[in-house]
Amino acid sequence: MTIALRQSWAVSEATSAIIPRTPAMTEQQLISGCKASDRRAQRAVYDRHSPVMLAVARRYTARDADAEDVLVSAFFKVFDKIGTFTDSGSFEGWIRRIVVNEALMLLRKKHALKQALEIEDVNPANFSVPAEAASRLAEADIMNLLDRMPTGYRTVFNLYVVEGYKHREIAEMLGISINTSKSQLILARKRMREQLIALGYGAS
Amino acid sequence: MASFDPFEKEFGNRARGLRRTPSTQSWNQLEQRLDRRRRGIRILGIRPWMIAAMFLIIAGITIASNLKQDHNNPLAKRAEFMEELSAPYVPTEVFEPGEYENGMPKGEDVEHDPDFRDVVVADKYRVHG
Numbered sequence: 001m002t003i004a005l006r007q008s009w010a011v012s013e014a015t016s017a018i019i020p021r022t023p024a025m026t027e028q029q030l031i032s033g034c035k036a037s038d039r040r041a042q043r044a045v046y047d048r049h050s051p052v053m054l055a056v057a058r059r060y061t062a063r064d065a066d067a068e069d070v071l072v073s074a075f076f077k078v079f080d081k082i083g084t085f086t087d088s089g090s091f092e093g094w095i096r097r098i099v100v101n102e103a104l105m106l107l108r109k110k111h112a113l114k115q116a117l118e119i120e121d122v123n124p125a126n127f128s129v130p131a132e133a134a135s136r137l138a139e140a141d142i143m144n145l146l147d148r149m150p151t152g153y154r155t156v157f158n159l160y161v162v163e164g165y166k167h168r169e170i171a172e173m174l175g176i177s178i179n180t181s182k183s184q185l186i187l188a189r190k191r192m193r194e195q196l197i198a199l200g201y202g203a204s
Numbered sequence: 205m206a207s208f209d210p211f212e213k214e215f216g217n218r219a220r221g222l223r224r225t226p227s228t229q230s231w232n233q234l235e236q237r238l239d240r241r242r243r244g245i246r247i248l249g250i251r252p253w254m255i256a257a258m259f260l261i262i263a264g265i266t267i268a269s270n271l272k273q274d275h276n277n278p279l280a281k282r283a284e285f286m287e288e289l290s291a292p293y294v295p296t297e298v299f300e301p302g303e304y305e306n307g308m309p310k311g312e313d314v315e316h317d318p319d320f321r322d323v324v325v326a327d328k329y330r331v332h333g
Contacts, residue, residue, distance in 0.1 A: 055222035
């Protein structure tokens with residue numbers, strides 16, 4: 001038994017010596033490889049960026065299956081449109097924008113963004129949450145908090161707070177007015193505060 | 205960063221750092237889509253320059269065939285009117301041989317060229333009034 005194991009180990013060692021390992025490629029090499037439709041480069045880009053991008057997609061879709069669908073369509077678009085990527089911005093940022101756009105397309109397809117409200121006379125300060133609450137949040141709770149929000153609130157909250165888009169840009173992306181975008185954010189903050197209290201993070 | 209709220213800033217940082225491992229199915233699906241696209245490109249193999257070249261070839265053939273065509277050939281022309289074959293032929297003018305003299309209408313002076321005075325008109329062309 002021991003001999004057999006030793007032999008199999010020796011074979012695997014010999015095999016690994018024959019087949020050279022793919023050296024770690026730089027981002028520029030990966031981009032060039034993807035432009036040449038090199039499947040190894042595409043796989044390497046996917047392996048490197050897919051975990052973060054799946055989390056991005058999941059923040060918008062609230063369903064794991066939808067998030068994976070978004071991930072697949074987004075990476076397909078990444079490899080299809082790689083020729084249009086210029087080195088002026090970061091590659092990860094470019095992929096992230098594609099993932100966000102694909103997620104928004106899915107939400108539009110499901111008509112999930114139609115119920116957007118516009119509210120007036122609301123003081124956003126009433127819904128502020130102490131910063132230490134966020135630092136204590138577990139990862140699962142972050143996703144849980146977003147999941148419990150209606151799609152409109154969640155989308156605007158994600159775009160504004162997490163991605164850093166301005167209300168004008170959000171209004172353009174979602175086809176809503178700037179005031180609606182602001183209203184959705186206020187309501188999202190209100191919901192966030194309520195959820196934090198419910199989860200025991202106790203806003204002041 | 206659009207938000208300056210301390211909680212939101214911290215929340216954004218934490219949310220951006222989230223990671224989730226995709227299932228192996230996702231890569232397989234993506235690979236299938238990439239393969240399908242690659243096959244589609246290989247089968248069709250159509251590029252913009254190919255479309256332009258095809259257009260030029262078709263335009264060239266059309267122009268060449270138009271130049272070659274004989275527009276004066278009556279057989280190549282389309283019928284311009286329909287002839288009424290069933291109606292009987294009725295001449296519009298009645299030819300009266302008596303009104304003509306020496307091949308010219310009666311009353312008109314006929315100039316006799318001295319060079320042709322010896323020319324004799326054949327019987328079949330003579331008007332017998």
